Amino acid sequence: MEEEPTDSADPVSYRKATAHLRFGQKWSDVGDEELRSLAENTTWDYVGLEEVPAGVTPISSKWVFKTKELPGGGIQYKARLVIRGFEQQAGVDFDETFTLVAKLQILRMMLAYTAVHNGEIEQMDVVTAFLNPKVDGDVYMALPQGIEVDKPQVCKLRKSLYGLKQAPHLWYEHIDHFLRSRGLQRCEYDPNVYLLASTTLTDRTDSPLAIWSSKQLAQNDAPIILLLYVDDMLLFSPSANRVTTIKHLLRAKYKMTNLVPVHCFLGIEIVRDRSRRILHIRPQRIVRKLLATLGFSDCNSYWTPQPTGSKLQRLDLESNPTNGTARTLESDGKQWYQSIVGSLMWLMLCTRLDLAFTVSMLSKFSSTLATEQLLAAT
Numbered sequence: 001m002e003e004e005p006t007d008s009a010d011p012v013s014y015r016k017a018t019a020h021l022r023f024g025q026k027w028s029d030v031g032d033e034e035l036r037s038l039a040e041n042t043t044w045d046y047v048g049l050e051e052v053p054a055g056v057t058p059i060s061s062k063w064v065f066k067t068k069e070l071p072g073g074g075i076q077y078k079a080r081l082v083i084r085g086f087e088q089q090a091g092v093d094f095d096e097t098f099t100l101v102a103k104l105q106i107l108r109m110m111l112a113y114t115a116v117h118n119g120e121i122e123q124m125d126v127v128t129a130f131l132n133p134k135v136d137g138d139v140y141m142a143l144p145q146g147i148e149v150d151k152p153q154v155c156k157l158r159k160s161l162y163g164l165k166q167a168p169h170l171w172y173e174h175i176d177h178f179l180r181s182r183g184l185q186r187c188e189y190d191p192n193v194y195l196l197a198s199t200t201l202t203d204r205t206d207s208p209l210a211i212w213s214s215k216q217l218a219q220n221d222a223p224i225i226l227l228l229y230v231d232d233m234l235l236f237s238p239s240a241n242r243v244t245t246i247k248h249l250l251r252a253k254y255k256m257t258n259l260v261p262v263h264c265f266l267g268i269e270i271v272r273d274r275s276r277r278i279l280h281i282r283p284q285r286i287v288r289k290l291l292a293t294l295g296f297s298d299c300n301s302y303w304t305p306q307p308t309g310s311k312l313q314r315l316d317l318e319s320n321p322t323n324g325t326a327r328t329l330e331s332d333g334k335q336w337y338q339s340i341v342g343s344l345m346w347l348m349l350c351t352r353l354d355l356a357f358t359v360s361m362l363s364k365f366s367s368t369l370a371t372e373q374l375l376a377a378t
Contacts, residue, residue: 014063014145023077027065030079031146038081041131044141044155051156058140058154059087061163069264069285081144082163093139099168102192102229104349107265108281110227110236115272115279119238123262124247126175127255129231131159133170168230175228182249184226196246197223229266268350283351290343305358338366 011017017027038044052058061083068076088094114121126132141155160167179194180186187193222239224246233250237243250256262270267289269282291297341362348355 010067011065017063017065017079026077027079030065030077031063034079034081035146037128038131041128041159043131043159043161044157046149046153047140047156049152049154052140052154053138056092056140057087058142059093060084060142061144063145080162083139083141083161085163085165085167088139088165093137094164094166095136096169097165099172100191102227103190106190106193107227107229107234110225110234111270111279111281114236116277117238118274118277119236120240120243121262121270121272122235122243122247123259123265124233124235124250125257125259126231126233126250127257129175129254130162130164130167130171132254133160133174134158135160135164136166136170139164171231178253179226192228194226194228195223196226196242197221232265234262234265266350281351283347286347286350290347293343294340305355306361334366341366 011020011027014031018024018031020027061081064080064082066078066080068078111121113119135157139157141157141161143149143153143155157164160170164170176186176191182196184194184196187195222237222242224235224237224239224242226246227234227236235243235246247256247258261272264270264285267283267286269280269285271280271282272278288297291299341359344355344362345359348359
């Protein structure tokens, strides 16, 4: 079990991470491991500066360091090198960027249905998923921190890299093509949900969930549903044998991490009592991480999402430019406010539906806000 850091926030730069008095060596080790993984995957080639086309500026990169709470307790240290995609130029470094993720309503429905019918729920994670597809076009990246070379060079990407604007799109195309080539059918209502069933089942008019509950199915005929959320997967099936089949299929193509049984998905804690066919989803991890990021770990709780009778009003600078009780926020304050509202919206979509009205009210002031709204959000 790893020692838990005393700092509430993760390091924000390579220098601060590797120079940390207590955990500098741990951060340095996971950084070296990330670079080895990138090298083994032949993510880029080193080229001289003279090979960079005229008018093209190599894109810079950034290290992201995160600590992750393990289901059994303890801390996992993670480091990832990401390219600064905001420096890319449309039509030069990328074209298509749109991608899809699974609907959270589908996630909640599948968790509930599988729990009631005592089915299998297993989680898998694709290790460095974005490094699997080849990058579309020529993309040059400046040497990242942690790499030293004898002469000036840059990295010409072979594979997609985290942070590229087109990386999620390329990854979805890659995994979608693979799954469908292996016989999985993409759901008509959610393109991130896939069904694997025998030929006899796909000819039936019943829905997959109706077939699922049939007691006439053999273990090898049972359907399996795969829910994909970027590089995280949940596998649902009434048959443990069918889950094993799809896991072998995935491992044959990708480097996978098997997280069994499922305890946490997208930050949502999942607690299951199979004997009683009950499953709970809890937002505590998301809330703790949000509070630590915003510096509110020691704040007091309140029994409603917002104080009773509270009202917010848009600040009208034209009619009242010298309002003494509220003042407009600078750009940094606006970004912080928008970040808070975005985090609350994610929490609402996952588990806390009671935050819907509060998030809706706060969202009205994202562009023109004052200290009054910021205090309400926090």
